[in-house]
Amino acid sequence: MKVRAITGFFFVIVMLGSVLLGPYVFSVFYLILTSFCLFEFYKLVREGGFKPSRESGLINGFLIFLFFAAQCYFPAWKFIFFLPVCLSAVYIQELYKKTPAPFSNLGFTFLGILLAVVPFLFFHAMAFMNGSENFNSHIPLGFLVMLWSNDTGAYLAGRAFGRTKLFERHSPKKTWEGFFGGVIISAVAGLIFSHYYTELTWQQWVTVAVLISCFGTLGDLVESMFKRSINVKDSGGILPGHGGLLDRFDGLLLAAPIVYAYLYFISN
Template sequence: MKIRAITGFFFIIVMVASVLLGHYVFGAFYLLLSCFCLWEFYGLVKKAGFKPDVTTGLLNGIFIYAAFALAAYQSEGAHKLLFLLPVPVSAIFIQELFKKNKAPFTNIGYTYLGLIFTIMPFTFFHGLAYVNGSFNFHFPLGFLLMLWANDTGAYLVGSQMGRNKLFERHSPKKTWEGLIGGIIITGIAAYIISIYYTELTAQQWIISGVIISCFGTTGDLIESMFKRSIDVKDSGGILPGHGGLLDRFDGLLIAAPIVYTYLYFITNA
């Protein structure tokens, strides 16, 4: 428990610092983080006996993230990089032609799945900082604070009052009471955030919080389903007492794209 607490403390410091230190640090940090998550995903898939193309997948991940990041920066001509995406993406198919694998499309499928499951969500999370046109750390920081509030609320309420299982076959410890507790605590956190970050109304922050609670929990369940399907407990051991990076960011994977979409439409209405 002591190791877990120490790791959690430094993890929070690093995450908050990555948002506050400006858009260059922010962009580079989450590029690195998304690539580590992709590498971790491919490692899990390989344990299950499949052979995703790790190198080509990582190169594609870097290109996808960088192309969308530069477009978010509104760099001149950066959007043209998006039209080059078919070239590196096609390499995943082409490269498999030269290999002697019994299940080439399974390997191709897992290579693409890694990009969709890890790189794209972090691309949307990065985009939160630019959702209204210029860099604003309030949106990604608010997202992280609400995500942590949901995890904390769900754990505290679920451990004390949890009776009815949410998805027992995928995550035996999650309960409906924990889900509701997470939503309530996140709503409170969202209201407090709205007092200091006034770009959104209190209602809009609270709606964002509810989205994070519901789809963050969904992301957690999906990652649990994935781990159970390949019979592993933790996605890795890079964070002592907490498991792997995917274990820490599973809530972000589904919630970030949906929150981005919501914020994009209400801030550009």
């Protein structure tokens, strides 16, 4: 428990620093974090007996994030023509492998990019909602705080009142009482944020909080389903007492694209 608390403390400090230290630190940090998450995903898949094209997948994941992040600083659309060439390397690499299930390997290679890279692209884009030259840390900061508030509220409410299983087949410990506790605590965090950061109204902050709670919980269940399908408990051991990076960011995987879509439509 002590190790878990110490790891959690430093994890929160690093995450807050990544958002508050400016646009360049923000972009570089999430470029590196995305690469590590993708590497962790491929490692898990290999433990499950599949052989995704890890090298070409990591290169493509890195370049895809780098390309879209660069759009926030300068027009880089002309470089988009390099992406099809790079993505074709995944197929070429698979051609030279002697494996019984090449398309399963291809599927897991692209699934890694979809699951571990695309969500962080949307999260990164939240900081540039007002244009490429207007970095704003408030929305990604609020996202992280509300995501953590949801996890904390769900844990505390689940322990105190949890009776009805939410989705026992994939996550035996999650309960409906814990889910609603997470929604309430996250909504309270959103309401508090609305008093300090007025980019969004209090109704919009609370709506974002509810979306994070709903789709963050769904992302957690999806990651649990994935781990159970390959018979592993944690996605890794990089965070002592907390498991792997995918374990810490499972709530972001589905919530970030949904929240970005909501913010995009209300701002346009």
